[in-house]
Amino acid sequence: MSAGKKFRLALAANKPLQIVGTVNAYCAIMAEQLGHQAIYLSGAGVANASYGLPDLGMTSLDNVLEDIRRITAASSLPLLVDADTGWGGAFNIARTVKEMTKAGAAGCHIEDQVAQKRCGHRPNKAIVSTEEMVDRIKAAVDARTDPDFFIMARTDAFAQEGLEAAIERAKAYVAAGADGIFAEAVKTEEHYRAFSDALDVPILANITEFGQTELWNKDELGEWGVSMVLYPLSAFRAMNKAAESVYASILEQGDQKAVVDSMQTRMDLYKYLGYHDYEQKLDSLFAEGKNK
Numbered sequence: 091m092s093a094g095k096k097f098r099l100a101l102a103a104n105k106p107l108q109i110v111g112t113v114n115a116y117c118a119i120m121a122e123q124l125g126h127q128a129i130y131l132s133g134a135g136v137a138n139a140s141y142g143l144p145d146l147g148m149t150s151l152d153n154v155l156e157d158i159r160r161i162t163a164a165s166s167l168p169l170l171v172d173a174d175t176g177w178g179g180a181f182n183i184a185r186t187v188k189e190m191t192k193a194g195a196a197g198c199h200i201e202d203q204v205a206q207k208r209c210g211h212r213p214n215k216a217i218v219s220t221e222e223m224v225d226r227i228k229a230a231v232d233a234r235t236d237p238d239f240f241i242m243a244r245t246d247a248f249a250q251e252g253l254e255a256a257i258e259r260a261k262a263y264v265a266a267g268a269d270g271i272f273a274e275a276v277k278t279e280e281h282y283r284a285f286s287d288a289l290d291v292p293i294l295a296n297i298t299e300f301g302q303t304e305l306w307n308k309d310e311l312g313e314w315g316v317s318m319v320l321y322p323l324s325a326f327r328a329m330n331k332a333a334e335s336v337y338a339s340i341l342e343q344g345d346q347k348a349v350v351d352s353m354q355t356r357m358d359l360y361k362y363l364g365y366h367d368y369e370q371k372l373d374s375l376f377a378e379g380k381n382k
């Protein structure tokens with residue numbers, strides 16, 4: 091079954107589907123074993139975690155593909171990918187969709203910001219015309235090699251143009267073939283309901299922390315018509331805070347005793363990796379060798 095098909099099945103089976111950000115392969119393995127059904131590769135996550143860069147459109151398609159390959163090799167969960175603005179014009183966007191599909195992604199979202207993009211929850215974003223974004227979506231849809239690869243249009247228009255205009259844009263993006271709408275940085279029940287009432291494709295709510303949106307519960311979002319709830323960087327933020335306190339403690343205390351309780355144990359680390367199965371295999375191969 092293709093990754094796109096898996097994503098669509100998960101979407102049909104969960105109202106709403108929770109999609110958690112996994113900045114690396116190990117996070118994807120944990121999310122899968124804990125019972126999540128869909129994962130996300132954040133553009134900010136690739137920029138921040140893999141390259142130490144801000145989320146300002148400075149990473150390339152190849153940078154993102156590398157992380158997609160690592161994650162999809164380690165996890166069988168469908169992976170939704172942040173394609174930012176698609177990395178260029180129609181030909182580039184077509185290549186983005188084809189390459190992401192080959193790398194094992196289940197779908198991607200492309201946004202209507204200008205190439206010099208910003209995080210969707212920051213001020214002073216600029217967006218392209220509806221026509222230009224419609225061309226982006228058409229290019230993505232036409233390039234699909236797996237009919238189930240999920241192409242989501244993200245609109246950042248709410249902050250600049252307001253609710254009505256953002257919904258008009260979303261309608262045009264759906265008419266161009268978008269399978270879903272990512273309503274970026276909208277805030278209230280009224281906003282989510284307005285998107286879901288106006289459109290008959292699944293709507294995604296980006297519940298990112300320290301941004302414009304409250305930390306709504308999935309059940310309330312579901313009641314308001316939201317089909318997908320995204321937690322793009324939640325685990326990453328927690329990992330960073332934990333790492334920060336470990337680095338500081340080692341420096342200040344001269345050892346890590348004060349923070350060892352906050353660490354995942356060796357046993358738990360190995361559990362997710364199936365380490366012991368590998369070790370047993372190795373042991374039995376050694377034993378066979380000795381018996382010869």
Ligand SMILES: C[C@](O)(C(=O)O)[C@H](CC(=O)O)C(=O)O
Pocket residue numbers: 132133134135145172208209210211296298299301322323
């Ligand atoms: C979803 C997002 O595009 C991402 O790259 O993860 C970011 C998340 C964030 O910066 O909190 C965004 O909302 O722009």
Ligand SMILES: [Mg+2]
Pocket residue numbers: 132133134145172174
């Ligand atoms: Mg992003």
